[in-house]
Amino acid sequence: SQKIEQNSEALNIQEGKTATLTCNYTNYSPAYLQWYRQDPGRGPVFLLLIRENEKEKRKERLKVTFDTTLKQSLFHITASQPADSATYLCALPRRDDKIIFGKGTRLHILP
């Protein structure tokens, strides 16, 4: 079955720097991949979707890449701010189109 791997260790980044989070998956390459943000005590919030034929997607300070050869997506936050501190989840569809999620990476932006 499809598995998603995200770095389970927290990532500490100095304010103003670029934060880069990694999502690796096994088995088949999905038609698209998504990133969500989750704050403590809240449900995940959708951020970006990137399709298999797209190398890169941007939204304001966010950038996502999708490398189907490496079976990897990178999620970048440029000019990071303390308000960006949260857990970021990678998600992708199974073959039956149901969405599965990684465990997420906790990001701390240090002032």
Add this chain to the structure above:
Amino acid sequence: SAVISQKPSRDICQRGTSLTIQCQVDSQVTMMFWYRQQPGQSLTLIATANQGSEATYESGFVIDKFPISRPNLTFSTLTVSNMSPEDSSIYLCSVEWGTSGSAQTQYFGPGTRLLVL
């Protein structure tokens, strides 16, 4: 986008009892999903709730333990039955809200934090 509310937001329950969680959406949606998120773990899909038909359960989850209702296109309930401490978790409902083609994004409720003693 869809706005989703859940009730209760949190509860502390005794083992052996049952709790019903409500999920309300501000728009009509075909499918609603129930997830569980245990501490330090990823979201795990429990079941898919379709209006007018039985819910579809994922491997490891059964209807007797997690009965689901879907009486209309904006509402669903999940019951956690005969609870044990292992059921302590956050329970989230979500809906699909399409982008284009077959790619769907999900909108989540705020979650119900359940502690079973």
